[in-house]
Amino acid sequence: MHRDRLNRSGKFRKIRHVIQICSAVFFNGYIAGLRNGRIFTGKTKLFCVPVLNCYSCPAALGACPIGSLQAVLGTAGGRFPFYVLGILMLFGVILGRAVCGLLCPFGLLQDLLSRIPVRKVSVPGKADCLLRYVKYVILTLFVILLPAFFTDGTGGSVPWFCKFICPAGTLEGGIPLLILNPDLRSLAGPLFMWKMLLLAVTVTGAIFIRRFFCRYLCPLGAFYSLFSKFSLIRMKADRASCIECGKCSEVCPMSIDPVQQINGTECILCGRCGDACPSSAISYDLPVLTESSRK
Amino acid sequence: MNDMGKRSEKKVVLLRVFFLILGAVFTAIGILGEEYTIVLNKAVRICLECIGIG
Structure with missing residues (x-):
């Protein structure tokens, strides 16, 4: 009942923001x-945050999980x-891709960019389908295999x-650090x-394409x-x-059909579909809110 | 809920519990092996590669 009210009034949109x-x-x-222009060096950087957030961002308080994964490998x-x-x-099982839809600062930036009033590009079905696999290639190759096996002289x-x-590293770490540190600025070359x-x-x-990076490139996503199929936070569609x-x-x-692909790998659990549904057929399926747990 | 629905729901719960336990065990092994020091050492220094000048 409460969930339905939440969806109809679009209140979750404000909560999401x-x-x-x-x-x-x-x-x-x-x-x-x-x-x-100096980065934080406190003990909270022991912990990996659940989101793609560069630890070389001068404001970052935690460690980026993707950077940490490569560092250890x-x-x-x-x-x-x-x-x-x-x-x-643990983040995957508890939050799933709600991390992408609700917590990620880089996702928030993309949401803001998508508000720029230009005609959105619709990627043709087959190309879109293929491009969505690129993020898995990036995860496997650039985050796992190359850091683990392509070693230099030091091992x-x-x-x-x-x-x-x-x-995200360029935006959150590179640009502010180079603006604030003239010494670093002099080191910027072709790689930058x-x-x-x-x-x-x-x-x-x-x-031009909503959640472009999340859709096609993000290895963390x-x-x-x-974990989408069995994460604790999920969506529910009443067909x-x-x-x-x-x-x-x-x-x-993410340009998916939420009813057909509910809790699929591409759903970022942002809840926009629930907000838009006139018949309240889509809602969050949190274990604490399910009918069975209420009884 | 029909039998198939129940079985599928049971599978979801089992997978959830399995990965929760696996995640907790992995984290504990990592803490015992002091892997967090690698994370901390990387995170408290400016990562030149990350910002595009390394």
Whole structure:
């Protein structure tokens, strides 16, 4: 009953925005870093945050799980990343891709960019389907295999994804640190230009294609998608109540059909479909709110 | 809920519990092996690769 009211009034839209902003501030709360150009060095950086948030961002309070995964895999001698993988699994089982839809600051940025009033591009079905696999290739190749097996003279390896791809690192770490540190600015060369180019592509992509990076490129989203079928936070679609108006598909930032692909790997559990549904057929399926648990 | 629905729901719960336990065990092994020091050491220094100048 309460859930239905929440959906019809679109109240969850406001709650989602509050959660997204609070989460971005919570993970990037070291304001002093933005003044002095130094990164936070406190003990909270022991912990991996659930989102793609560069630990070289001057405001970051925690460690990026994707960067940490590469750091452990790339250690001289090689190590199995129990700690990082364990934390990621716990986040995956408890939150699933709600991390992408509700907590990720880079997701919030893409949501804001998608509000720029330009005609959105619809990627043709087959190309869209193929491109969605790119994030799994990036996860396997750049985050796991290359850092684990492509070692240098010291026996260690570089964080391949961070070094050659991650636009979040360029935006959250690279740009503010280079603005605040003239010494670092003098070191910027072709690699920085390459990363700026990738950031520009990502930003442009997000303006024309909603959640462009989440949809096609994010290795963390790819990892969490493995838990979509059984994560604790899920969505529920009541097909009997569905009037097939298609409003849920229209508002879906991942361009999926929420009724057909409910709790699928591409659903980021943002709840927009529930907001848009005129018959309240789609809602969150939280264990504490299910009918059986209420009895 | 029919039998198939019940079986599927049971599978979901089992997978959830399995990965919760596996995640907790992995985290514990990582903590015992002091893997967090690698994470901390990486996170408290400016990662030149991450920002595009390494």
